[in-house]
Amino acid sequence: ARLVVLVSGAGTNLQALLDACSDPAYGAQVVAVGADRDGTGGVARAERAGLPTFVVRLPDFPDRAQWDAALADAVAEHKPDLVVSAGFMKIFGPRFLERFGGRTINTHPALLPAFPGAHAVRQALDYGVKVTGCTVHFVDEGVDTGPVIAQEAVRVGWHDDEETLHERIKQVERRLLVEVVGRLARDGWTQRGRRVSMKCRTC
Numbered sequence: 001a002r003l004v005v006l007v008s009g010a011g012t013n014l015q016a017l018l019d020a021c022s023d024p025a026y027g028a029q030v031v032a033v034g035a036d037r038d039g040t041g042g043v044a045r046a047e048r049a050g051l052p053t054f055v056v057r058l059p060d061f062p063d064r065a066q067w068d069a070a071l072a073d074a075v076a077e078h079k080p081d082l083v084v085s086a087g088f089m090k091i092f093g094p095r096f097l098e099r100f101g102g103r104t105i106n107t108h109p110a111l112l113p114a115f116p117g118a119h120a121v122r123q124a125l126d127y128g129v130k131v132t133g134c135t136v137h138f139v140d141e142g143v144d145t146g147p148v149i150a151q152e153a154v155r156v157g158w159h160d161d162e163e164t165l166h167e168r169i170k171q172v173e174r175r176l177l178v179e180v181v182g183r184l185a186r187d188g189w190t191q192r193g194r195r196v197s198m199k200c201r202t203c
């Protein structure tokens with residue numbers, strides 16, 4: 001399976017996928033990495049791995065719809081079977097989802113539907129939950145709302161702050177993401193969640 005991975009940050013989830021993909025038995029290869037901003041650690045990791053990269057920045061477009069269409073075009077160039085949003089901090093719009101909905105997955109550092117959005121770890125701490133975790137889910141038009149594929153719990157310690165808790169969640173998150181992508185790559189696109197179709201609709 002061909003993977004395009006989208007990032008906005010350090011790219012440790014991307015790195016976990018790159019490491020997994022170095023084993024041919026894993027059944028997937030990262031064919032390109034895209035970002036929504038310059039200077040991300042994720043794109044630097046991709047460059048070190050010799051992979052094609054692209055950056056599609058929202059401020060370079062007159063409106064969100066045109067950014068969304070340009071992102072979809074940039075992703076489509078690499079003919080992915082699966083798009084992985086791995087710490088990509090933007091909401092996908094209708095043009096992107098028309099082409100890649102049903103075969104775009106996202107990883108989120110909380111047990112959805114609890115704590116969607118960009119501040120999931122801080123909000124879990126503020127709420128005082130004793131168990132949080134991570135979720136890998138299909139992407140739809142909402143903020144972290146698509147059908148859940150896999151989740152794993154992480155206990156909140158008495159002395160955790162946002163940084164220590166997020167780091168522990170990320171360790172689990174990387175493993176879970178690698179497992180899910182491997183499973184989707186091996187089992188093909190017909191075995192997945194009830195409400196989605198992984199069939200390529202437009203390319």
Ligand code: GRF
Binds near residue numbers: 011
């Ligand atoms: C992950 O926890 C992801 O779920 C969140 O941001 C983090 C990205 O980490 N949205 P990295 O860039 O993969 O290291």
